[in-house]
Amino acid sequence: MLTINDLHGNLEPPTGSSSRILDPNGANVDTDGSLTGIPGAKYSIAGGASYLVAHLKQLRDPNTLLVAAGDLIGASPLLSAAYHDEPTVALLDKQGLVTSSAGNHEFDEGIDELNRIMNGGCHPVDGCSPAGTWKGTNFDYLGANVVKESNGDYALPPYFVKKIHGVDIGFIGLVTQTTPSIVTAAGIKGLQFTEEVAAANKVSKELAKRGVKAQVVLVHEGDNITPNQDPSSCPVVPGNGSRIATGLDPQIDLVISGHSHQAYVCTVKDPAGQDRVYTQGSSFGRAITQIDFQVDRKTKDIVRSSVVAKNNVVTRTVTPDPETEAYIKTWQERVSTVANKPIGSITANIGRGTNVGETPLGDLIADAQLEATKDGGNAEIALMNPGGVRTDLSYAQSGAEGDGVVTYGEAFQVQPFNNLMQVVTLTGAQLKALLEQQIWTVDPVTGGLTQRILQPSSSLTYTFDTTKPVGSRVSDIKINGAAVTDTQQIRVAANNFLVGGGDGFTVFTQGTDLWSGPLDIDAFVAYMGAHSPIAPPATGRINLIQ
Numbered sequence: 001m002l003t004i005n006d007l008h009g010n011l012e013p014p015t016g017s018s019s020r021i022l023d024p025n026g027a028n029v030d031t032d033g034s035l036t037g038i039p040g041a042k043y044s045i046a047g048g049a050s051y052l053v054a055h056l057k058q059l060r061d062p063n064t065l066l067v068a069a070g071d072l073i074g075a076s077p078l079l080s081a082a083y084h085d086e087p088t089v090a091l092l093d094k095q096g097l098v099t100s101s102a103g104n105h106e107f108d109e110g111i112d113e114l115n116r117i118m119n120g121g122c123h124p125v126d127g128c129s130p131a132g133t134w135k136g137t138n139f140d141y142l143g144a145n146v147v148k149e150s151n152g153d154y155a156l157p158p159y160f161v162k163k164i165h166g167v168d169i170g171f172i173g174l175v176t177q178t179t180p181s182i183v184t185a186a187g188i189k190g191l192q193f194t195e196e197v198a199a200a201n202k203v204s205k206e207l208a209k210r211g212v213k214a215q216v217v218l219v220h221e222g223d224n225i226t227p228n229q230d231p232s233s234c235p236v237v238p239g240n241g242s243r244i245a246t247g248l249d250p251q252i253d254l255v256i257s258g259h260s261h262q263a264y265v266c267t268v269k270d271p272a273g274q275d276r277v278y279t280q281g282s283s284f285g286r287a288i289t290q291i292d293f294q295v296d297r298k299t300k301d302i303v304r305s306s307v308v309a310k311n312n313v314v315t316r317t318v319t320p321d322p323e324t325e326a327y328i329k330t331w332q333e334r335v336s337t338v339a340n341k342p343i344g345s346i347t348a349n350i351g352r353g354t355n356v357g358e359t360p361l362g363d364l365i366a367d368a369q370l371e372a373t374k375d376g377g378n379a380e381i382a383l384m385n386p387g388g389v390r391t392d393l394s395y396a397q398s399g400a401e402g403d404g405v406v407t408y409g410e411a412f413q414v415q416p417f418n419n420l421m422q423v424v425t426l427t428g429a430q431l432k433a434l435l436e437q438q439i440w441t442v443d444p445v446t447g448g449l450t451q452r453i454l455q456p457s458s459s460l461t462y463t464f465d466t467t468k469p470v471g472s473r474v475s476d477i478k479i480n481g482a483a484v485t486d487t488q489q490i491r492v493a494a495n496n497f498l499v500g501g502g503d504g505f506t507v508f509t510q511g512t513d514l515w516s517g518p519l520d521i522d523a524f525v526a527y528m529g530a531h532s533p534i535a536p537p538a539t540g541r542i543n544l545i546q
Helices: 049-059 086-094 111-119 196-209 240-247 322-339 360-374 408-414 428-436 506-510 520-531
Strands: 002-004 020-022 028-030 041-045 066-068 097-101 146-148 159-164 167-175 191-193 214-220 252-257 263-269 275-281 287-292 308-313 342-345 381-384 405-407 420-427 439-442 449-452 460-465 474-479 489-495 512-519 542-545
Touching: 002 049, 002 275, 049 086, 049 287, 049 322, 066 214, 086 322, 097 159, 097 167, 097 214, 159 196, 167 196, 196 214, 196 240, 214 240, 240 252, 240 263, 240 275, 252 287, 263 308, 275 287, 275 308, 322 408, 342 408, 342 520, 360 381, 360 420, 360 489, 360 512, 360 520, 405 408, 408 520, 420 428, 420 506, 420 520, 428 474, 428 489, 428 506, 512 520
Parallel strands: 002 066, 066 097, 167 214, 214 252, 252 275, 381 489, 460 542
Antiparallel strands: 002 287, 020 041, 028 041, 146 191, 159 167, 263 275, 287 308, 342 405, 420 489, 420 512, 439 449, 460 474
């Protein structure tokens, strides 16, 4: 069995940090530790659909099944996103993908759009892509813990059974139950996301009654890891992924995970004390998880002792698959008129990770969002979620000759969600409570800070003291230099994901006088055009005390 997860429509080879993966057999050596943080660590430049397909062909034999653990689409580069990810799904279908769990990003455009992807038909607003009428897929997305609010029925197939040499293999699909907090409200309208273990165990018992004893869970939820580890080792920091992997019914033999974009191969104990393999295969097509196992024809069950798993890095040292190369080139030509249009320029790299918490690119986007929402929305400050900033703006990669020119395609890679800009009114006390919902913690491994920090526009400054208890860390909030009072009415701009309470920022839902404006990408493009050439903004809007 070969598995992938979190491809996110990356047909073209990913760039920057999204292209690297630690690899014991890597062709390059990071002698100074500048890339991986570990001097002498080996790594590979990995990913890209033409290389992914080439590796799949090398790893396959007549008994191979290809399955996935969600987020194959959504938050995708323009090449795929411009056509609602049809190019990505069609390629995976051609590679014989048997089934996949739904991921949270499969719900970005709602359940009706996900059903269209599976069943066919042209997009109801944008119509047919240049490839013609969309035919749908030969595989289904699974969601055993996704039910309709109206009647409790499954919104997606809960499982899929594949017969191999006369023996049924059952696949149960799950998506993180936190989906409502990380997807826009419109995307999950009419749906409920139930607890994963209970939902899977219910289906497992149903499969067992049907005589399906060999069972695999595909779950779009996973763990984080201690950084820069062998992708076939088990450096997980136990979290929701481990909770699910250890809690599932003993009848379930394998757990293939996703969502956290990490690479690991673990063995955990099931509730009966048996060893059970638990894996994840990085993201963006950088790894293929290979799981070899035997099935006992008499018991019709997987022989646990026969299971061998490893993560194969999708290196770019192999010859890319020529048919896939041609396929990607066709879509590049189709989208080129949009992607290659210059929208502005930068004077240097503007990154999303050069500072703890607040970053130059995050600040730039917040400034763009404030400017786009002042007229009409009367916004005074803007806040951007860092998870929505998907890649850096690189001076060397901008323009045909590295001249700092930024194209629409490059801007879209930074902000691929097409979220709507909105403005709500919060009191000063609510703004403080919102900022208190940010998380700053010390990483037990590196000693550095990890965080979920809203990126502020230049109009907002405040102090965040990590040494104080939660609830009393934020102070000295100012808007345009003036101190904020508890009763003050403040117009706050953010994307609709945040305004709906996304990423756990639930105070946003207390906002009043909702105003909706342009798409976030349109706000970014307009700002680039009005202010170019743009230098990296100076950080320091957040006064961080550690």
